[in-house]
Amino acid sequence: MKTTGLLTAAIAMVATGALAQDDHQLVTNGDIEIVTEAPAPDHVTGLRTIYSGWRFRESSLQEMQMDDFENPAIIAVDKAIVQWSMVDGAEGKSCASCHEDVEQSMVGVRAVYPKWNESAGEVRTLAMQINDCRTENMGAEAWKYDGEDMTGAEALISMQSRGMPVNVAIDGPVADTWKQGEEMYYTRYGQLELSCASCHEENYDNYIRADHLSQGQINGFPAFRLKNDGLVQTHNRFKGCIRDTRAETYSSGSAEFVALELYVASRGNGLSVEAPSVRP
Amino acid sequence: MAENVKPKVRVPKTAAAGEAITLKTLISHPMESGQRKDGDGKLIPRSIINRFTCDFNGQNVIDVTMEPAISTNPYFEFEATVPEAGTFTFTWYDDDGSVYTESQDIAIG
Numbered sequence: 096m097k098t099t100g101l102l103t104a105a106i107a108m109v110a111t112g113a114l115a116q117d118d119h120q121l122v123t124n125g126d127i128e129i130v131t132e133a134p135a136p137d138h139v140t141g142l143r144t145i146y147s148g149w150r151f152r153e154s155s156l157q158e159m160q161m162d163d164f165e166n167p168a169i170i171a172v173d174k175a176i177v178q179w180s181m182v183d184g185a186e187g188k189s190c191a192s193c194h195e196d197v198e199q200s201m202v203g204v205r206a207v208y209p210k211w212n213e214s215a216g217e218v219r220t221l222a223m224q225i226n227d228c229r230t231e232n233m234g235a236e237a238w239k240y241d242g243e244d245m246t247g248a249e250a251l252i253s254m255q256s257r258g259m260p261v262n263v264a265i266d267g268p269v270a271d272t273w274k275q276g277e278e279m280y281y282t283r284y285g286q287l288e289l290s291c292a293s294c295h296e297e298n299y300d301n302y303i304r305a306d307h308l309s310q311g312q313i314n315g316f317p318a319f320r321l322k323n324d325g326l327v328q329t330h331n332r333f334k335g336c337i338r339d340t341r342a343e344t345y346s347s348g349s350a351e352f353v354a355l356e357l358y359v360a361s362r363g364n365g366l367s368v369e370a371p372s373v374r375p
Numbered sequence: 376m377a378e379n380v381k382p383k384v385r386v387p388k389t390a391a392a393g394e395a396i397t398l399k400t401l402i403s404h405p406m407e408s409g410q411r412k413d414g415d416g417k418l419i420p421r422s423i424i425n426r427f428t429c430d431f432n433g434q435n436v437i438d439v440t441m442e443p444a445i446s447t448n449p450y451f452e453f454e455a456t457v458p459e460a461g462t463f464t465f466t467w468y469d470d471d472g473s474v475y476t477e478s479q480d481i482a483i484g
Contacts, residue, residue: 164385
């Protein structure tokens, strides 16, 4: 009964009746409080409350995120910790050479990504920034955008913001990109003519076949998906979603997905960074 | 040769004398069964952890013979009674001869 004891100790179960999503609270490792419910940010007019994807999952899956020992994503994070200190590239540097201890230097970073990079004059996702560091500062080869190395590094960096509120800027230099993302979110794609909003805003908490629809928040990415038995990035999931509408999908790292990621991330402003999360 | 093999254990910090505690162990290891084929159709040779043991203050608690059917990153969860304060020692034996160990102390209280 030990594992269910852990869950009941950390949850407040309330019979909501009307909603299928539960009322559980998420505390990881006994001390990191993860906010999974918040008032919707002003720029999201179609929702009143935002919920993390964690709230739509079965208890057995929710439990896996309450303890880093049970979280299968942590194995990839362990590998990334080793890689953090590995020298790579012409300059003979590792990530640690400039950023030193990841647990100190990367606090708060994930919470504000994607964001504007002034010198490059573009919106950057975490993966873009990592590759920029590698090619410009380390003289190393860029990693595949959604390869194992990149998702591991993203998970490691994101973990340092765990529990902190997502706070992605939507105004100033990113405004145009944000608007593009917003437009994409509400555009119907594919043979099935579904937009992101069709499922994630108008039908969250309903079931599509056997899937319990969430609001499509990305505060938990990179996520360990049981289906893939590995870490999955936001752009991977966007690709999957667009394929599900029977449309020709954009590719990981494309400008369209960067804009969409910026917009979708901002829909979660107020929720805690939950990465690396566990999802079905 | 398996790379990046890292053991992890979860042992309670304290226990009452005679209490049965739950131990959780995890080791990151590809556990190549020897049944898979690579892109060219050649068999990928077997390379697994073939034995896992746990000792407490020199006395054996569990000794598991592991077979190729066990999948990647083997996880073991088992119970042990703790008669006195001491050290749990966990050992994993790899096909290639490597031995990985991890240990954790436990106090009575």
